[in-house]
Amino acid sequence: MRLTILGGGGFRVPLVYGALLGDHAEGRVSHVTLYDEDAARLTTMARVLADQADGIADAPAVTATTDLDEALRGADFVFSAIRVGGLEGRAADERIALAEGVLGQETVGAGGIAYGLRTVPVAREIARRVARVAPEVWVINFTNPAGVVTEAMAEELGDRVIGICDSPVGLGRRIARLLGARPEDAWIDYVGLNHLGWVRGLRIGGRDELPRLLADAEALESFEEGRLFGADWLRSLGAIPNEYLHYYYFNRDTVRAYQEAGQTRGAFLRDQQRGFYAEAGRPGQPAGAALAAWDRTRAEREATYMSENREVAGVGARDESDLESGGYEKVALALMRAIARDERATLILNVRNRGTLAVLDDRAVIEVPCLVDANGAHPVAVDPLPLHAAGLVTSVKAAEREVLAAAASGSRADAVKAFALHPLVDSVGVARRLVEAYAAEHPGLGYLR
Secondary structure, three states, rough: OOEEEOOOOOOOOHHHHHHHOOOOOOOOEEEEEEOOOOEEEHHHHHHHHHHHHOOOOOOOEEEEOOOOOHHOOOEEEEEEEOOOOOOHHHHHHHHHHHHOOOOOOOHHEEEEEEEHHHHHHHHHHHHHHOOOOOOOOEEEEEOOOOHHHHHHHHHHHHEEEEEEOHHHHHHHHHHHHHHOOOHHHHHEEEEOOOEEEEEEEEEOOOOOOHHHHOOOOOHHHHOOOHHHHHHHHHHHHHOOHHHHHHHHOOOOOOOOOOOOOOOOOHHHHHHHHHHHHHOOOOOOOOOHHHHHHHHHHHHHHHOOOOOEEEEEEEEOOOOOHOOOOOOOHHHHHHHHHHHHOOOOOOEEEEOOOOOOOOOOOOOOOEEEEEEEEOOEEOOOOOOOOOOOHHHHHHHHHHHHHHHHHHHHOOOOHHHHHHHOOOOOOOOHHHHHHHHHHHHOOOOOOOOOO
């Protein structure tokens, strides 16, 4: 099997390659093509992967290219993990939003909308190229904001594009372990949009064990989401929210913490990764040096994840169990296996609704458990959302739809509407100023008129 990674010079690529190294089954990935517009980053990442493969006889071969059509030809699967505007763009998104007193996080609120407006036109063009050059390929989308980008690509590729995220997987794993079960033996009743979902039940042997956890305050506040939200709020909800809902439920507190921070997350990652690529790309280094630099950088990145949110919640550093790998790269590998080998699996994925949630139309991309086989991912029927969740889901989806409309029409009015409709942007005036500021900052938004 041949795998192409778009954004192949990106920092997370070694996670995917490391997962492939552990797969020795028949029909595994034997060749990986890295595609990126930045040749220097490609060279550095190829060096890291070579260090990973050292001593492993059957490691997948790696090639790198800056030619998109060349990267797509012959691929069985394509991972899309691009970052339009780079981390410099993310840092600007955060800075501009916070100056207006609204959230600038890369997938949530104003920052997510700005990122989506930059990314959707590029994602649509990639989808068109895939449809023309490699129409039989399956696209697995990692690119954020994953829900709206997957929905944009589905306009061209239909059900042959599937979005993935590691947040629901990590949440389900933590809850299952707290309840004394192996994560693979638990059925997770999870529903929502990407970065906007809730675990409403966790069945072990056919019995829902989530009420047992909700009744135990000490256990509830012993894991990441429990500490973030607090036992009382989780009991009020009767569910465990995805960690990204902290930006909604504690919005004012989080915005204030981000404004008071010495550096935004995007700026931190920008500076950190500049240092990594400079170190790992330095010529004449001994074998293993590039991988060691990547490992150190990744550990720091994971340890500081959502640090402002933990500060708001008054909790300390992340637990060691929260820092372990095994997130989206393992979801991606399981998804590929299920499709390529018809090994049926149940995975939480971003797919078209097709009547699963009655409050949304069929083409809306949602994040729910899916049954996966050789024919792709099929969403499982779920219970209706409670009103508070339905309100958030529909208002955020409405904003996402305006992002898609603006990217297609080039209309600033549509872009303003995308910001103004989002529940974390509280003013049409703020929305107008955001559009003006983002358009002035980002060349990639030059299409807005």
